[in-house]
Amino acid sequence: MAVTTAASRNTRDNTIVLVGHGMVGQRFLEALADRGVTERSRVVVLCEEPRPAYDRVHLTSYFSEGASPEDLSMVEDGFMARHGIELHVGDPAVAVDRDSRTVTARSGLTVGYDTLVLATGSYPFVPPVPGRDAEGCFVYRTIEDLLAIEAYAQGVGSGAVVGGGLLGLEAAGALRGLGLDTHVVEFAPRLMPVQVDEDGGQALRRSVEGLGVSVHTGVGTQEITVGADGRVSGMALSDGSELPTGMVVFSAGVRPRDDLARACGLPVGERGGIVVDEQCRTQDPAVFAIGECALAADGRVYGLVAPGNEMAETAARTIAGDAGSFTGADLSTKLKLLGVDVASFGDAHGTTDGCLDVRYSDARSGIYRKLVVGSDGTLLGGILVGDVESYGVLRPLTGSVPPVAPEHLVLPAGAGAPVTLGPTALPDEAVICSCNNVTKGAIRGAVTDHACTSVQDVKKCTKAGSSCGSCVKVLGQLVTAELEASGVEVDKGMCPHFAQTRAELYEIVLALRLSSYRELLDGHGREEARGTDGCEICKPAVASILASLAPTVGASVHVLDGEQAALQDTNDHFLANMQKNGSYSIVPRIPGGEITPERLIVIGEVARDFGLYTKITGGQRIDLFGARVEQLPLIWTRLVDAGFESGHAYGKALRTVKSCVGQTWCRYGVQDSVRMAIDLELRYRGLRSPHKLKSAVSGCARECAEAQSKDFGVIATANGWNLYVGGNGGATPRHADLLAQDLSDAELVRLIDRFLMFYIRTAEPLERTSVWLQRIAGGLDHVRDVVVHDSLGICDELEALMAAHVAGYRDEWADTINDPERLSRFVSFVNAPDTPDPTVRFVPERGQIKPEPILLALTETVTA
Amino acid sequence: MTAMTDLTPPAAALSGTVELRTADGWLAVCAADELLPGRGVAALLPDGRQAALFRDRSGRLYAIGNVDPFTGAGVLSHGLVGTHQDRTYVASPLLKQRFDLADGRCLDDDTVAVDSYPVRVASAAAIAR
Numbered sequence A: 001m002a003v004t005t006a007a008s009r010n011t012r013d014n015t016i017v018l019v020g021h022g023m024v025g026q027r028f029l030e031a032l033a034d035r036g037v038t039e040r041s042r043v044v045v046l047c048e049e050p051r052p053a054y055d056r057v058h059l060t061s062y063f064s065e066g067a068s069p070e071d072l073s074m075v076e077d078g079f080m081a082r083h084g085i086e087l088h089v090g091d092p093a094v095a096v097d098r099d100s101r102t103v104t105a106r107s108g109l110t111v112g113y114d115t116l117v118l119a120t121g122s123y124p125f126v127p128p129v130p131g132r133d134a135e136g137c138f139v140y141r142t143i144e145d146l147l148a149i150e151a152y153a154q155g156v157g158s159g160a161v162v163g164g165g166l167l168g169l170e171a172a173g174a175l176r177g178l179g180l181d182t183h184v185v186e187f188a189p190r191l192m193p194v195q196v197d198e199d200g201g202q203a204l205r206r207s208v209e210g211l212g213v214s215v216h217t218g219v220g221t222q223e224i225t226v227g228a229d230g231r232v233s234g235m236a237l238s239d240g241s242e243l244p245t246g247m248v249v250f251s252a253g254v255r256p257r258d259d260l261a262r263a264c265g266l267p268v269g270e271r272g273g274i275v276v277d278e279q280c281r282t283q284d285p286a287v288f289a290i291g292e293c294a295l296a297a298d299g300r301v302y303g304l305v306a307p308g309n310e311m312a313e314t315a316a317r318t319i320a321g322d323a324g325s326f327t328g329a330d331l332s333t334k335l336k337l338l339g340v341d342v343a344s345f346g347d348a349h350g351t352t353d354g355c356l357d358v359r360y361s362d363a364r365s366g367i368y369r370k371l372v373v374g375s376d377g378t379l380l381g382g383i384l385v386g387d388v389e390s391y392g393v394l395r396p397l398t399g400s401v402p403p404v405a406p407e408h409l410v411l412p413a414g415a416g417a418p419v420t421l422g423p424t425a426l427p428d429e430a431v432i433c434s435c436n437n438v439t440k441g442a443i444r445g446a447v448t449d450h451a452c453t454s455v456q457d458v459k460k461c462t463k464a465g466s467s468c469g470s471c472v473k474v475l476g477q478l479v480t481a482e483l484e485a486s487g488v489e490v491d492k493g494m495c496p497h498f499a500q501t502r503a504e505l506y507e508i509v510l511a512l513r514l515s516s517y518r519e520l521l522d523g524h525g526r527e528e529a530r531g532t533d534g535c536e537i538c539k540p541a542v543a544s545i546l547a548s549l550a551p552t553v554g555a556s557v558h559v560l561d562g563e564q565a566a567l568q569d570t571n572d573h574f575l576a577n578m579q580k581n582g583s584y585s586i587v588p589r590i591p592g593g594e595i596t597p598e599r600l601i602v603i604g605e606v607a608r609d610f611g612l613y614t615k616i617t618g619g620q621r622i623d624l625f626g627a628r629v630e631q632l633p634l635i636w637t638r639l640v641d642a643g644f645e646s647g648h649a650y651g652k653a654l655r656t657v658k659s660c661v662g663q664t665w666c667r668y669g670v671q672d673s674v675r676m677a678i679d680l681e682l683r684y685r686g687l688r689s690p691h692k693l694k695s696a697v698s699g700c701a702r703e704c705a706e707a708q709s710k711d712f713g714v715i716a717t718a719n720g721w722n723l724y725v726g727g728n729g730g731a732t733p734r735h736a737d738l739l740a741q742d743l744s745d746a747e748l749v750r751l752i753d754r755f756l757m758f759y760i761r762t763a764e765p766l767e768r769t770s771v772w773l774q775r776i777a778g779g780l781d782h783v784r785d786v787v788v789h790d791s792l793g794i795c796d797e798l799e800a801l802m803a804a805h806v807a808g809y810r811d812e813w814a815d816t817i818n819d820p821e822r823l824s825r826f827v828s829f830v831n832a833p834d835t836p837d838p839t840v841r842f843v844p845e846r847g848q849i850k851p852e853p854i855l856l857a858l859t860e861t862v863t864a
Numbered sequence B: 001m002t003a004m005t006d007l008t009p010p011a012a013a014l015s016g017t018v019e020l021r022t023a024d025g026w027l028a029v030c031a032a033d034e035l036l037p038g039r040g041v042a043a044l045l046p047d048g049r050q051a052a053l054f055r056d057r058s059g060r061l062y063a064i065g066n067v068d069p070f071t072g073a074g075v076l077s078h079g080l081v082g083t084h085q086d087r088t089y090v091a092s093p094l095l096k097q098r099f100d101l102a103d104g105r106c107l108d109d110d111t112v113a114v115d116s117y118p119v120r121v122a123s124a125a126a127i128a129r
């Protein structure tokens, strides 16, 4: 018997039922809400999956960036309630009765509709090969698929993906990220056959192989072989070979989910897809179909979000009584897979009559660029492999005659290309964000008419950049240009004394080989600040720049020498951390957390003899608290004698490189994580930077050292090391991004050298790597281009700077206790060097000391 | 309290002994060249109180109370010196409030101030070095 919901809004004049709450379904609901349709109509949503709409496009980021299922959600908090939409999660539609205009769900719920919208998406196509149902075979479409893949991957060493298209490569990236030995099997003679041509395919293959994925093209999968336990054991290929593998992911294309429509007699295409007109209406005027389940008026089924979103808008407009049509869309794509850059847009294969192409190919660096140009010079499309920097500008230019000759658009920067084409060259009609169909004009309008002052604001206001993200870089450039043009004075200056950013000051210091703060302030500070004392923002910031560049610019390597002493933050000035009662703490370096019993005993003895509070820190070392200034040199003399050195707990500098026990002892370890942690800590010790730097090395993917929460984290693989960057604990935790995989020891160190020096060069004061990575234009991709592909040609210099740091390193404490002048500062009172500060007092707690709570004598200190 | 800081010769020429005036008269604190431009030192006063002495970039000397009124810790001498709208100040190393070195007023909270003391450099000739 049919049950009809007693909806709160059944007083509304009609009912819209949406079947399928995927990406396009959600966009449809937003479009309805924008047009006020949700005010007048009752809206009911039947959602098959156990969770509301989420960002399918970024599924792989679950593996690569540690996104959680919640992070992927596309539904803003409170959206459904605010618009009175009834969402039924985990309850798919099972039947449509067009005569009575009702939809029935699996739970038995039956809803009458005035308008029905089908947005049921696609299902992954699994070729009919024997063994395809064995345990260990998967598809890759939903969060549930992904969780299942992740769980199964724990027990196997290798995985194979059937299909080398866009999704297949994403799936391969995911398997690789899970630490599996990964294979891709593609029937066509090249990877991504739909998007790239033969030369592009070759360049792509090289970069995919460079990521440690084995590529097999031109071979079909004949059978999935199954072991005695019923689990996948390998694949039989059409060339007669066998590929042993522990699991298989099918990614051989998708098929529209048009079964509901078929069952209720709506016409579908020969190869599937619900037939719709330009308004996205099916043959039945009360029924619409949008997204991947629809066969559009141009005879195509689109497997991308951007066209789906356009259909959602079109259907919503039509339902709202506005004009709108969907006649076809661009198939531009950019692979999000980490480490492989490939983009294809417009008429990538040059099928237009009379078109010509312009190509640039450099097999050595894996770069291939092809632009397709019409006989009148119109840019029709293109393929970019290895370097997709220009995608953001080229795609919007498609369909117009670019302001520069096409050959200049394919040549690498500096190689005879006279101009780099910036986004300001684009016309206002150019679509900057193709996923959300946002034009340059709309973005400019967001800044000028809607008072947006940041990319964040503009994203919210226009939705540009909120889907695949490939337009975010250009978006940032446009927003800055527009702000500047509208006269918003963006004072990027570091403080009232310098109009420059820290990165600019760094360049000045390096270029002019300056070694003095005064010289910098008097020569390059703001006019009115020259000759002054500066402030507590610029002094430590410049001190840090001078310290990181000391050997190169000829400044003293010791931070307490000469003028540098006056610039340091208090903690650096006393080479110790000031505590709440004015006492200091002591943290000796314990590289990698490894320590001998003898050294532990020395620490214990020193703590006992000076009565210090002793605690194991969160950084795998030991902190001794409660020392008075004049005790610091005595304590450090004992520690230095026992072979300890400064742990730089006081500095914006390298703190610790944590380690797990690793291969040496742990049954799972695949590399010696302790040795690597010690090597890294000793290499980068003393390195001053814009903020503190933390690191960790784990011996396997179980990640006991929590490397993915570090500024640079290293995780062992069977083939070497994976390097993650930009992680953070603290107040705003962030999982690190994978920068490169399967590095040898030397490659790892070289890449970290470059990464750190590039960060030091370009970050703002007190900007952790996590914030920096998100702030700088181009983000991770740009950083990878610079430090992996040397796109700025500065890697040699970065490495040389680090080499100079490493060679110039000296222990600050050993140098201090051997220098009477530096030592003379370590007194409580300059006129009574033997008197301890009477305000530093302690009381006992749990067998140790703690600061005595201070009662402020306010009458004495407060005056009118 | 009023500003009672003495004008002293430029940094390079600074030699002699730094003295600070308390209720009991002038108190010799340290040799002038022990004061690094832009940094402070602490002095213990006869009544058990503490003063923080500073020298700025132009060689000018200042003395204010050393105890940070926001935390009760004797730490102002360990803070960083800076310039804000032509006033020279020290920022407390603990919670970063700034104090005007000339008169001890807190620049971030009008209701709070620390003591300030006159300072001078006793003639170099009078001191055997």
Ligand code: SRM
Pocket: A577, A578, A579, A585, A586, A587, A615, A616, A617, A618, A619, A620, A621, A622, A623, A649, A655, A656, A692, A694, A709, A727, A728, A729, A730, A731, A732, A768
């Ligand atoms: C001692 C220690 C706590 C402990 O007893 O375990 C500690 C103590 C302090 N932390 Fe921490 N942090 C300590 C481990 C951590 C960790 C854990 C880790 O490193 O694995 C974190 C999270 C990881 C991270 O940084 O991403 C951590 C995140 C912070 C933050 C937040 C940073 C952020 O980016 O949000 C601050 C504040 C800041 O730096 O601005 C902070 C600041 C501080 C300061 C410096 C606060 C201050 O200015 O007085 C503390 C003084 C240390 C001292 O006096 O010696 N501490 N702090 C740990 C010293 C580790 C070491 O051996 O060097």
Ligand SMILES: Cc1cc2nc3c(=O)[nH]c(=O)nc-3n(C[C@H](O)[C@H](O)[C@H](O)COP(=O)(O)OP(=O)(O)OC[C@H]3O[C@@H](n4cnc5c(N)ncnc54)[C@H](O)[C@@H]3O)c2cc1C
Pocket: A019, A020, A021, A022, A023, A024, A025, A046, A047, A048, A049, A056, A057, A058, A059, A060, A091, A092, A093, A094, A119, A120, A121, A122, A140, A141, A142, A167, A170, A257, A260, A290, A291, A292, A293, A302, A303, A304, A305, A306, A308, A333, A334, A336, A468
């Ligand atoms: C790993 C991956 C990466 C991708 N990368 C990109 C990319 O970079 N760029 C790009 O443009 N596109 C990409 N796509 C494709 C993109 O995700 C789809 O184009 C988009 O999700 C289509 O949206 P949709 O709403 O039509 O379908 P879907 O998002 O699949 O949503 C359909 C929903 O309907 C539900 N449903 C089906 N039948 C019923 C029923 N009877 N009752 C109730 N609910 C039902 C399904 O469970 C599903 O939740 C990617 C896809 C994947 C899987």
Ligand code: SF4
Pocket: A660, A661, A662, A663, A666, A667, A668, A669, A670, A673, A698, A699, A700, A701, A702, A703, A704, A705
């Ligand atoms: S990360 Fe791996 S190797 Fe290291 S301790 Fe954990 S399980 Fe063992």
Ligand code: FES
Pocket: A432, A433, A434, A435, A436, A464, A465, A466, A467, A468, A469, A470, A471, A472
């Ligand atoms: S182009 Fe995909 S989010 Fe803008």
